[in-house]
Amino acid sequence: MFEALDRLITGLKTVRDVAQRMHDAELLSALADLTLDSAQLKVDTATVREENTRLREEVEQLRRQADIRSKIEIKDGMYYLTEPISGYSQGPFCTRCLDSDGKLVTLMGPGWQPGIEHGPGTFRTPDGRGYTCPECIRRRR
Ligand SMILES: [Zn+2]
Structure with a gap:
């Protein structure tokens, strides 16, 4: 995509050189506008490309989450x-x-972390075994 834009900008410069040799002020002015527009188009394209990459990563993350969700069950x-x-x-x-x-x-x-047997991030099985979530505990501190 950038290659086509680069060729467009190069082509505009070539046409501008020809217009300069022809001393056509109106054509030169129009080409200057087109050159600016094409440069802005290149910037906008880069922005869209970055956004596209970010969205693709987000979609991939959501797919992974959906995949995980389809492979879990809740117990205790x-x-x-x-x-x-x-x-x-x-x-x-x-x-x-x-x-x-x-x-x-x-x-x-199983087994409680020292001093952490209650609150967010702690889990207890019906037979009394304790489990602790390292992420939730980190957030509590
Ligand atoms: Zn957690």
Whole structure:
């Protein structure tokens, strides 16, 4: 896309050189306007390209989240994978981190972290085993 714009700008310069040799002031003025417009078009194109890259990354992140959502189940208030996802354990995972931030955070435990047995980021199974979310705990401090 930029290559075509570069060729357009080069072509305009060539036409401007011809117009200068012809001493055509009206044509030179029109070409100057077109040259400015083409330069602005190049800037705008770069902006659109950056936006496109950002949106593609966002779509990819949403696809990953949707993929994760299709492979989890909730048990005892914690998420577990129903099928493997590369790079992750089977769980348990923090419900708050996935639900609010879209992040699959493996819980620490079983066993409480020193001084942290209650509040956000803590989970307790029916048989009393404690789990702690490192991300939620970090936010509490
Ligand atoms: Zn968490």
